[in-house]
Structures are given as structure tokens and as C-alpha cells.
Amino acid sequence: MAAVPLDRPADRRRDRVLVANGQGFWGDSILGPVRLVEEGPLDYLTLDYLAEVTMSIMQKLRARRPDMGYATDFVRLVDRILPRLVERDVKVIANAGGVNPRACKDAVLEVLERHGARGVKVAIVEGDDVLDRLDELMEAGETFANMDTGEPLAAVRDRVTSANVYLGAFPIAEALGTGAQIVITGRGTDPGLVLGPLIHEFGWTPDDWDRLAAGTVAGHIVECGAQCTGGNYTDWRRVPDMARIGYPIVEASPDGSFVVTKHEGTGGIVDESTVVHQLAYEMGDPENYVTPDVVADFTSFRLAGDGANRVRVSGVAGKAPTQTYKVSMSYHDGWKAVGQLTVCGPEALDKARLCSDIVWERLASDGFEYAPEERLTEFLGANVCHAGIRAADAADPPEVVLRLGVKGPDRERVERFGMELVPLVTSGPPGVTGFAGGRPKATEIIGFWPALVRKEQIQARVSVFESGRPVA
Amino acid sequence: MSRVRLSRIAQARSGDKGEGSNVGVIARSASAYEFLKETLTPEVVEWHFERINSGGVRRYAADNVRVLNFLLEDSLGGGGSASLRTDAQGKTHGLALLRLELEVPDAVLESTPEP
Numbered sequence: 001m002a003a004v005p006l007d008r009p010a011d012r013r014r015d016r017v018l019v020a021n022g023q024g025f026w027g028d029s030i031l032g033p034v035r036l037v038e039e040g041p042l043d044y045l046t047l048d049y050l051a052e053v054t055m056s057i058m059q060k061l062r063a064r065r066p067d068m069g070y071a072t073d074f075v076r077l078v079d080r081i082l083p084r085l086v087e088r089d090v091k092v093i094a095n096a097g098g099v100n101p102r103a104c105k106d107a108v109l110e111v112l113e114r115h116g117a118r119g120v121k122v123a124i125v126e127g128d129d130v131l132d133r134l135d136e137l138m139e140a141g142e143t144f145a146n147m148d149t150g151e152p153l154a155a156v157r158d159r160v161t162s163a164n165v166y167l168g169a170f171p172i173a174e175a176l177g178t179g180a181q182i183v184i185t186g187r188g189t190d191p192g193l194v195l196g197p198l199i200h201e202f203g204w205t206p207d208d209w210d211r212l213a214a215g216t217v218a219g220h221i222v223e224c225g226a227q228c229t230g231g232n233y234t235d236w237r238r239v240p241d242m243a244r245i246g247y248p249i250v251e252a253s254p255d256g257s258f259v260v261t262k263h264e265g266t267g268g269i270v271d272e273s274t275v276v277h278q279l280a281y282e283m284g285d286p287e288n289y290v291t292p293d294v295v296a297d298f299t300s301f302r303l304a305g306d307g308a309n310r311v312r313v314s315g316v317a318g319k320a321p322t323q324t325y326k327v328s329m330s331y332h333d334g335w336k337a338v339g340q341l342t343v344c345g346p347e348a349l350d351k352a353r354l355c356s357d358i359v360w361e362r363l364a365s366d367g368f369e370y371a372p373e374e375r376l377t378e379f380l381g382a383n384v385c386h387a388g389i390r391a392a393d394a395a396d397p398p399e400v401v402l403r404l405g406v407k408g409p410d411r412e413r414v415e416r417f418g419m420e421l422v423p424l425v426t427s428g429p430p431g432v433t434g435f436a437g438g439r440p441k442a443t444e445i446i447g448f449w450p451a452l453v454r455k456e457q458i459q460a461r462v463s464v465f466e467s468g469r470p471v472a
Numbered sequence: 473m474s475r476v477r478l479s480r481i482a483q484a485r486s487g488d489k490g491e492g493s494n495v496g497v498i499a500r501s502a503s504a505y506e507f508l509k510e511t512l513t514p515e516v517v518e519w520h521f522e523r524i525n526s527g528g529v530r531r532y533a534a535d536n537v538r539v540l541n542f543l544l545e546d547s548l549g550g551g552g553s554a555s556l557r558t559d560a561q562g563k564t565h566g567l568a569l570l571r572l573e574l575e576v577p578d579a580v581l582e583s584t585p586e587p
Contacts, residue, residue, distance in 0.1 A: 053553055148490055227485075232563075234483035234498075234570070235587050273498070276537045277485045280496020283541045284489065286534040299534045338556055376549065376556035405556035446553040450490070 013254070014043075017201045019194050019218075020249040023047040023094075024225030026054055026071055032225055032247040033077055037084045040263035042249070043201075045085075046193040047094035048223055049074060055187065056330035056446045058098040059131065059162040069100035070184075075107045078182070082115050085181065093172055093193050097184040099129055099162065104184050109467055118468030123180035125171045127460040128187040130327065130453070131163045137457055144327065144451035156449060159331040165453060166326045168292035169215070170206065171460035172196025178464040187328070189291050191219025194250060202254040206293070213296035213318025214256030216289065220296075221260055221278050221313075222248040228260060228278035230268035241267025246309075257314040259306055270309040288319075292326075292455070295319040324452040333447030335414040338405035339421040340380070342434030345398050349382050351429040352402040358428055359404060359420050368416050370406045375417075378403040401434065407445060414442040473575045481576060481584045482508060484566030489543060491551035492527060493562025495569050497540045501584040505538040511574065517542050520572050524565070542569075 020042050022033025026049040033045060049071035062069030074096030078085075085092060097104045101124040112120050130137060134157070138144065144153040153160075164187035173196045175183040183196075195215035198204065204211045221228050228248050230239035239245075246266025251259040260275055262268060279298060286298035300317035343352040356377045363369070380401035406417045418440035425432050478484075478497070481504035486495040497512065499505035514529040521529070527545030534541065548562055549555040559565075 232485065234479070234485070234566070273483065276498050276539065277483065277496075279534075279537055280485045280494075280498060280539050280541060282487050282489060283494055283496050283532070283534075283539070284543065286532050286539070286541060299536055301536060303537065333554055336554070336556060378558055380558060403558060407550075407554065407556055444553075448490075448552055 013203065014201055015254060017043050017198065017252045018249055019044040019046060019197055019252060020247060021046045021048065021194065021222040021225055022247050023049060024223065024227060025049070025051060026073065028225055030073070030077060030080070034081055035266065036247050036249070036263070037081050037088065037090055039266065042088070042090050044197045045090055045092045047074065047077070047092065047096065048190050048193060049094065049096045050098065050187060052328055052330060052448050053446055055099060055162040055164050055328065058100070062100050067103045067106070070098040070104035070107075071096035072107075074104065075111060078108055079111045082111065082117060086117055086120065091176065091181050091183070091197070093183045093185070093196060095185045095188055095193065097124060097186045099164070099186060101126055101184050101186050105465060108182060108184065109465060112467035120182070120467045121178060121180040121464055122182045122184065122467070123175035123178050123462055123464040125167065125175055125183065125185040125188070125460055125462055127171075127458060128165045128167050129163070130165055130458070131160070134160065134163055137453060140457065142453050142457065144329070144449070144453070147326075147450040147452065153449065153451065156331040156447065159333070160449070161330050161332060161446070163327060163329040165458050166292060166328065167458075167460050168192050169195035169199055170293065171462055173199035175462045175464070176200040178462065180464055190223040191216045191291060192293065194219030194222060195293065198252050209294050209318035209320060210316060211256035212294040214258065214313075214316035215252070216291055216294060216296045216318070217298065217301065217313065217316050218250045218252060218258045218260075220289070221275055222250055224278060224281060226268060227281060228275055229262050229270050230274050233274055233277055239267075239269055243267065256316060257312065259310050259312050261310045270311055272303045272305060272311055275303060275311045290322060292321060294321050323455055325455055325458055327451045327453050329449040329451065330446045331449060333445040334407055334409045335411045335442040336405060336407035336445050337414045337418045337440040337442045338376075338403065339418060339437070339440030340401050340403040340434065341421060341424060341432050343400050343402055343429075344431040344433065345396070348397055348400040348431070349379060351431060352379050352382075352400040355402050355424050355428050355432065356404060358424060362420050363417060366416075368413055370408070370413075370417070374406055374408050376403070376405040411442050418442070473577055474581060475573055476576050476581070477570060478572040478574055479570035479587065481580065482570065484570050486562050486564070486566035488548060488551065488561040491548060492525070492543060492545040493547045493565050495542045495544065495565050497542065497569065499538040499540075500587070502538070503580045503583040507576065507580045508540055509533065512540060514542065516572070517544075517569065520569060521547065521565070524568070
């Protein structure tokens with residue numbers, strides 16, 4: 001695979017590497033990465049911008065404009081932190097490429113030119129996007145059966161809007177091996193953003209399963225940003241200075257052990273409890289955390305406090321990886337519309353119930369009936385999230401947000417619903433407000449289709465570019 | 473024995489997992505973990521979430537970090553983009569489970585620090 005060396009020459013290897021994650025999802029605060037590069041030492045800054053729904057949105061953007069389809073937030077971030085990155089030689093790894101890593105690279109090179117930063121290398125990882133290869137791959141024997149339901153892809157084939165393979169960490173290590181300061185990828189595993197630089201720095205090999213698993217666990221702990229430093233934490237009253245919460249840093253060693261920490265003086269907490277919270281996030285079978293690089297065992301390791309805001313993780317065990325990559329596809333799956341009104345007391349809940357009855361009845365009288373699974377009624381403020389949970393029922397709330405929604409394959413039926421909500425202000429019970437958003441509009445439902453593809457069908461490709469030079 | 477909420481002896485985090493959600497329950501002490509391993513069965517969790525989850529419940533254990541992980545198989549009203557619910561990603565399911573009331577032996581309470 002590698003035309004260039006994957007790792008640093010052995011005599012230039014470090015015995016400690018600092019890898020931070022400054023972005024847990026597209027929409028996360030820009031202050032996370034800005035403060036990570038400004039407020040303490042760092043070797044690598046990783047940034048995660050992709051979710052399943054993002055890939056589909058990006059495909060649509062690219063279809064309209066060939067120079068779009070990537071996370072534009074990333075370009076703004078580079079513009080803001082570039083001087084620090086260069087001054088401190090911090091390397092950046094971001095999956096901001098979305099479905100168009102080349103266009104993202106062009107935009108980043110423009111920023112570099114504007115700053116007069118010459119000779120900065122930007123590498124891209126491609127090969128994950130298989131939307132245009134689906135038919136070819138199916139002819140070659142890939143069934144792309146749904147991993148959850150077993151259904152064949154034929155059921156949705158003509159509605160597929162994106163298809164991306166989750167690549168592993170080795171292409172990222174290869175990209176760093178070219179001397180790139182900025183690595184832009186498309187779809188890959190989230191923990192791979194952290195594992196990649198560790199492979200590059202420490203020379204870990206594809207059969208070194210325990211250490212690959214250690215880097216994967218490290219990546220999982222930091223992949224949601226502040227969720228391991230006190231964000232979204234059960235005992236939230238314990239967490240100091242959440243406004244200035246520190247984003248996580250992995251201090252990694254060649255033997256696979258690592259410390260989770262954050263910059264000194266930042267808010268939040270790193271202790272065994274905040275780290276375990278993130279280990280439990282998105283957990284499936286803890287003994288088998290499957291990535292393209294390794295199968296990590298989340299029941300294998302030990303956590304131990306290592307001073308203030310430091311947790312040491314050691315003894316991670318891994319097993320051989322599987323023969324397949326996971327492919328995530330998205331497809332058009334109908335339409336939906338949701339609207340809400342605020343209903344004030346007295347008797348807010350009873351009036352909100354009356355309002356919802358009126359809406360569904362008026363729609364039915366005009367020939368628009370929605371099956372129970374096609375519609376939703378929520379009384380926000382009167383125990384929606386914990387519906388049916390004993391001891392949590394609020395008897396008489398001061399106000400209730402009435403939230404109604406419908407969905408289905410027919411856009412017109414969904415739009416019709418949206419016209420029947422606001423009229424309640426004048427033709428329902430008193431105390432109805434909160435309609436400033438206007439009529440609910442139909443939006444597209446995007447379905448997800450997880451499947452597998454044999455690894456030999458997929459080739460990751462690394463290309464490298466340099467600022468201040470004509471593009472080859 | 474005292475009747476307390478699960479939050480007295482455990483913490484939790486939850487999120488989406490396809491068309492379902494996972495709830496990781498983190499015991500606040502070794503004794504609380506042993507007690508919960510015995511009592512916090514998939515059946516109890518299925519009963520607790522009966523109006524939220526229309527699928528089954530599977531349980532996994534990670535003894536090293538004192539986590540019981542529950543997979544609620546159909547708890548998001550369609551999941552991802554197809555859900556009409558406010559909590560389409562199961563972010564609040566952890567707090568929902570922490571509201572569960574349990575009869576907990578005094579010895580477990582004494583050896584489990586209050587939050």
C-alpha cells in the first residue's frame with residue numbers, strides 16, 4: 001500500500017506524543033480546538049466533522065456545486081489557528097473532506113497562500129467514497145445486505161444518495177509519513193484519527209493488535225470532545241468552569257499505555273469517572289469493538305488516577321481484524337414535518353391535549369389521516385423524554401409545548417399537516433402561542449443502510465500537495 | 473433495605489445505536505456493581521422503558537470499569553433522521569434509567585458514597 005514510509009525513522013521516534021481532539025461533531029464549538037493549540041503543548045490536533053447524515057447532505061451539496069461537499073467549518077478554523085500551527089509545528093488530522101477531500105484541500109491551500117505560508121504540505125486520503133462503484137461492486141459479488149435486518153440492497157438501491165467505507169488508521173499514518181502538516185480525509189473510523197498518528201510515531205505494525213487496540217480505545221475516549229472531560233456528565237454539579245471546559249488530550253507511549261488529560265488551567269474534570277462515562281458511550285458488545293484495524297476488547301484494561309486531571313489506561317488487549325470494511329449508505333426514505341406551539345396555563349396540559357385532538361380531527365375531516373406510526377404528539381414540559389417512567393409524572397405544569405409531527409412517503413400529505421397548526425391560535429382554546437416559526441415544512445427523511453464490503457475491493461489513496469507551488 | 477433511585481448508586485450515559493439506543497450504567501462502588509449485576513436485569517430495564525422502547529433489551533458487562541451496558545433495540549421512534557421524537561438520539565435515556573427505584577441493602581448504601 002505504501003509508496004512512502006509509514007513511520008518515522010526509528011532514531012527519530014519520540015517516547016511521548018500528545019494527541020488532542022478538538023471537535024466531537026460538525027457543529028461543535030470552535031473554541032475547543034482554538035484553545036487546545038493556544039493554551040498548552042500539543043503534537044497533533046484531530047477533528048471529527050462527520051456523522052451519517054452529514055455524508056448525505058454533502059453529496060447533495062457536491063451535486064449542485066463540484067467545489068463543495070466538505071466541512072467548511074474546518075477551513076475557517078485553519079484560517080484562525082494557522083500561525084500557531086506553523087509556529088508550534090502542530091499537525092492536524094481532520095475528516096473534514098467529507099465527500100470531496102480534493103475541494104477541501106484546495107480551500108485549505110488558498111488559506112495557506114493568503115497567510116503566505118509556503119512549503120506546508122497538505123495530504124488527502126481518498127478511496128472511501130464508493131457511491132459510483134456500487135454496481136461494479138455488486139457485479140463483483142458484494143451483496144451489501146443490511147447488517148441489522150439482513151435485507152438485500154435491492155430494496156433501496158435506486159434511492160441511495162451516499163455510500164462510504166469506514167477506512168482505518170493506516171492511510172492516515174501513510175499521509176503523515178509524507179511530511180504532511182495537515183491531513184484531510186473522507187469517511188474513516190473516528191478512533192482512527194488518533195490511532196493514525198500513533199502508528200506513524202511509534203512504528204506500530206498491522207499485526208500489533210494490542211497496541212492498535214490501545215490507540216483505538218484512546219481514540220474512542222476523546223472522539224466526542226468534552227464528553228470525557230466533564231461534559232454530559234451525571235454528577236454535573238461537580239464539574240467546575242464548564243464555560244471554559246478543556247478538550248481532551250491523549251499522552252501516548254510507545255508501549256500502548258496512555259494518559260487522558262487536558263491543558264492545565266482549563267475547566268472541566270478528567271478522572272476515572274468522566275473517562276468511564278465516555279467509554280460507555282455508543283458501547284455495543286464491550287469485548288468486541290470492531291474497527292478495520294483491530295477488534296478491541298473494552299473489558300481488558302485498567303484505569304488509574306495519575307495526578308490531578310490525569311487518568312492512565314494500560315493493559316488494552318486486541319484481536320485480529322475482520323476481512324471486511326463497514327460501508328455506510330444513506331437513501332431517501334420519505335418526508336416529515338414537525339411543528340410546535342406553546343400552550344400556557346391554567347390547565348395547560350388539558351388544553352394542549354384538546355389542541356392536538358383538534359388538529360388530527362380537522363385533518364381527518366379533509367381526507368388526511370395519518371396512521372399511528374406516521375404521526376407523533378408530544379407535550380414538552382409535561383414529561384416527554386421520560387414518558388411512562390414511574391415517579392416522573394408532572395401533574396400540572398405551568399405550560400406545555402405541544403409538538404406534533406407526521407411522516408410518510410408522500411410529500412403533499414406531509415405538507416398538508418403543516419397548515420393545520422397555526423390556526424389553533426384563533427380557533428382553539430385560550431393561551432396558545434409560540435407560532436413564530438410559521439408553518440412546519442416537509443423535510444426529507446434520510447435512511448441509513450449499514451453493510452459490509454470485502455477489504456480487497458477497496459484501496460485507500462494518499463496524495464500530497466504543497467502550498468506556494470502550482471498544483472500538479 | 474432502603475428504597476432509593478438508581479442514581480444513588482450509579483451514573484449513566486446514553487446515545488443512539490442505529491434504530492435503538494445504548495444505556496451504560498456505571499456503578500458508584502464495587503458493592504453497588506455486584507448488587508446491580510444481580511438485580512438490574514434486562515427484564516427490569518425492558519419494563520422501565522416500556523413506553524419508549526418497542527424492541528428487546530440486551531445486557532453486556534464490563535467488570536473492569538463497572539459498567540452494565542443495555543442495548544434498547546427499538547427506542548428512537550425510527551432512529552436517526554426518520555424519528556419525529558424530541559429525543560431522536562436517546563440522549564436522555566440514561567437519566568430516565570437513573571430514575572428507577574430499587575430496594576437496596578443498607579450494606580451497599582453504606583459502602584457507596586453519595587453523589
